[in-house]
Structures are given as C-alpha cells and as structure tokens.
Amino acid sequence: MNELLLMCTIAGRSAAIPALRVQSVLEIDTVTPIPGTPDYVCGITPLRSQALTVIDCSLALGFDQPSNSPERRAAVIEHDGHTYALLVDAAEDVAQATSDPVAIPGGLGEGWQRAAIGMVETESGPVVLVDVETIIAGPPALAA
Numbered sequence: 700m701n702e703l704l705l706m707c708t709i710a711g712r713s714a715a716i717p718a719l720r721v722q723s724v725l726e727i728d729t730v731t732p733i734p735g736t737p738d739y740v741c742g743i744t745p746l747r748s749q750a751l752t753v754i755d756c757s758l759a760l761g762f763d764q765p766s767n768s769p770e771r772r773a774a775v776i777e778h779d780g781h782t783y784a785l786l787v788d789a790a791e792d793v794a795q796a797t798s799d800p801v802a803i804p805g806g807l808g809e810g811w812q813r814a815a816i817g818m819v820e821t822e823s824g825p826v827v828l829v830d831v832e833t834i835i836a837g838p839p840a841l842a843a
Contacts, residue, residue, distance in 0.1 A: 702717060702718070702795070702796045703719070703794070703796075704718055704793065704795070704819070705717075705718050705724065705790060705793055706791040706792050706794050706826065707774065708787060709756045709757060709760070709787050709788060710756070710762050710788070712807070713823075714826055714828075714829050715794070715796075715821070716776070716829050717828070717831075720774075720831055721776055722775045722776060722782075723775045724773070724774055725746065725772070725773055725775060725784065726770055726771055726772055726773075727753060727771040727772075727773050728771075729744060730744050731743050731744070738755075739754060739758035740753070741753040741755050746775065751782050752782070752784070753773065753784045754783055754784070754785055754837075756785050757788070758837075758838075759814075760810030760834070761808075761810040762810060768788045770789070772790040773786045773787065773790075774790060778835055785831065785834060794821045794823060795822070797819075797820045801817050801819075802818070803815045803817060814830055814833040815827045815829065815830065816829065816830050
C-alpha cells in the first residue's frame with residue numbers, strides 16, 4: 700500500500716485519514732450549534748460560500764470526552780454530496796502508508812474496532828486508519 704495519509708490525533712491516539720478524501724485542513728473559529736442534533740455533531744461552520752457540518756471525531760467514536768484541540772483543527776471531507784469538517788485533536792502532516800491495513804488490537808476499544816479500516820505502518824510508526832463514513836455516522840446507538 701502506497702496511499703498518502705493525513706496524520707492526525709483522535710482521542711489521544713495516532714490516527715490517519717486517507718489523504719485522497721481530504722479537501723483541506725482548517726482551523727475552525729466559530730461553530731454554530733444546530734438544535735436537535737446528536738452530541739457528536741458540534742454544529743456548522745462557514746468555509747468560503749458553504750456551510751460545513753462539524754463532527755467531533757472523539758464523540759463520534761463513542762468516547763465521553765470531546766476533542767481537546769486548542770487549535771480546533773479539522774479535516775474537510777465530502778461524502779454523499781455533503782461537506783464535513785472532522786474535528787481532530789491535532790492534524791500533523793501527510794505521510795505514506797508503508798504496509799497494507801491489518802486488524803487492530805482488541806484492546807483499543809469498541810469505537811476504534813468499529814471505525815478502523817485497520818492499522819497501517821508509516822515512517823513514524825503504526826497508526827489507525829480511519830473510515831470517514833463510520834465517523835460521520837456516529838456511535839452505533841445514534842446511527843440507528
């Protein structure tokens with residue numbers, strides 16, 4: 700596998716998002732809440748002439764604590780005609796996967812088991828390769 704990955708931190712763990720899915724990485728200044736949405740949907744934020752739905756990746760994985768990013772970095776992705784800002788703890792760099800995805804260890808928890816494509820090796824070590832559609836869907840109790 701020679702796929703480029705956006706290296707990031709989600710819920711304190713090294714993770715990666717396929718770079719082909721990422722339109723840009725941005726710092727989010729303001730988020731306008733949307734009444735009636737699940738907790739993992741923070742609200743919307745403007746980007747040029749569009750509104751992005753902001754999703755907290757930590758909450759979407761089922762963790763109790765939201766992203767603790769002081770910089771409020773987000774990966775902008777498109778899915779089914781909608782644009783999302785996936786809020787991460789940190790967005791570091793782009794790296795190349797040096798292995799194919801393998802099953803992740805069971806000790807990482809149910810949220811990671813559900814949302815991970817697998818573990819991949821990079822020059823800086825192993826990372827969890829994230830399935831963005833699973834993040835957008837949110838925790839199982841909310842996805843139903």
